[in-house]
């Protein structure tokens with residue numbers, strides 16, 4: 001591709017509203033431009049990189065037995081009403097009406113569309129399992145679109161869905177998809193971890209996220225280099241949110257409970273010390289204490305309390321003992337309060353135990369300045385409550401480290417969440433109708449592009465790993481006005497292409513300094529400079545990553561760079 005004929009609008013200055021490396025560099029190196037908040041145009045260079053990532057994704061999906069299809073982005077509301085998500089998904093789902101006032105959603109994800117598609121066509125166990133994927137733009141009206149391509153409102157996702165006649169079959173395919181994801185992110189050159197994740201609003205049980213290690217990640221993961229164990233501790237979103245709001249912090253102290261008891265009183269009731277009680281109830285993240293509460297239906301003194309909250313004290317007693325002594329039954333947990341004041345949090349926890357409900361319902365939690373963004377499953381989460389850096393890991397192999405992670409992929413065993421709600425059944429071997437068992441598997445393709453840039457850059461610009469670089473060779477004619485240099489460059493461009501190299505050719509009428517600076521920004525692995533020595537048949541090659549350069553004769557060039 002000739003640079004004079006394409007569109008790579010580089011910038012010398014760091015754009016004011018871009019606060020992380022990938023966002024700054026993708027703007028400065030002329031890969032993307034923002035249209036509106038969280039909405040971007042991918043310029044020619046980014047389009048090539050996206051296609052390379054997509055090609056890796058396609059190859060690994062096909063290898064795992066998934067077939068590509070393409071579903072509509074425009075989805076009728078009826079489907080989302082059938083699954084129930086029309087009412088629970090919230091403002092993130094972009095909704096609209098057509099000219100007949102019929103309601104539609106712009107696809108945030110495609111469980112509904114694919115479930116209805118498969119439901120209408122697949123009737124027998126003989127047609128299962130089935131595994132389908134697509135690569136497509138998704139729409140989510142994110143509360144805080146930010147960090148450029150990392151959190152957009154329109155972004156590119158690979159989403160796959162599998163349908164099964166048995167849970168064993170789902171387990172098998174889940175395993176294959178997990179392996180495919182590992183292959184994809186390894187081939188992209190990324191330093192990532194697959195972590196146990198929270199099942200969140202999706203419903204379902206087994207789930208893993210693929211996290212690219214990066215300081216700008218919005219998730220916090222606990223992992224160890226010498227162990228298989230790695231998990232998303234799911235605290236970060238709540239902490240971030242809390243730190244943003246001073247008003248909410250104030251209101252935390254206003255919690256009122258019907259029957260105030262001191263921490264000492266409760267500790268003595270439970271036959272433990274105050275310190276031990278606090279330690280069991282709370283855990284610490286980033287110097288903040290976090291209270292974890294249980295949600296679910298609890299029976300207290302024969303009265304059914306629906307949807308109230310009680311403190312999770314799984315460390316103090318078994319579920320049964322807990323139920324008997326304080327009337328709280330661990331069910332689902334979520335972080336609901338965060339503060340650096342241990343006494344405030346401990347007091348909330350104690351009142352929660354005493355009253356079974358913390359004197360609060362969902363409404364009050366908003367009042368107390370705590371927002372429950374998600375639930376986590378107790379069995380996954382209980383392990384994590386007391387984890388801190390330096391702990392031995394749960395499998396006894398190595399010590400826990402914390403790191404920030406960017407979620408680039410997510411695999412999920414959905415079970416029958418959608419098939420039951422939408423009546424997607426098949427006839428089993430005995431001719432009985434059964435709900436299909438499902439899995440879903442997402443990769444943020446545009447987010448992955450930004451995550452790669454986040455991990456591969458230096459002070460001069462992007463440094464692409466070879467597998468996803470937009471070109472292999474950046475050919476630069478140092479002085480395009482010099483006839484000899486122009487001639488040698490033109491010929492070299494043709495020869496390199498002929499030899500099978502992907503070449504970006506800077507044939508522009510610009511100063512050499514400008515070309516070199518742009519080349520560093522753009523980040524192609526190998527640079528070939530045609531300069532003064534061209535007349536003697538010598539060019540310079542330079543490695544973008546190491547900065548090392550050497551002179552090579554034209555006849556040796558292709559051999560040296562291949």
Ligand code: ATP
Pocket residue numbers: 109140142149150151152153155156157407408409410442443444445446447
């Ligand atoms: P997040 O926790 O970052 O909001 P998510 O859990 O809501 O992501 P999924 O529903 O699991 O996202 O979607 C599958 C993948 O799509 C994610 O793993 C991520 O890589 C990507 N993705 C999700 N939201 C965005 C977004 N707003 N911009 C870019 N990529 C996204």
Ligand code: MG
Pocket residue numbers: none
């Ligand atoms: Mg999200």
Ligand code: MG
Pocket residue numbers: 407
């Ligand atoms: Mg997530």
Ligand code: MG
Pocket residue numbers: 407410
């Ligand atoms: Mg996810």
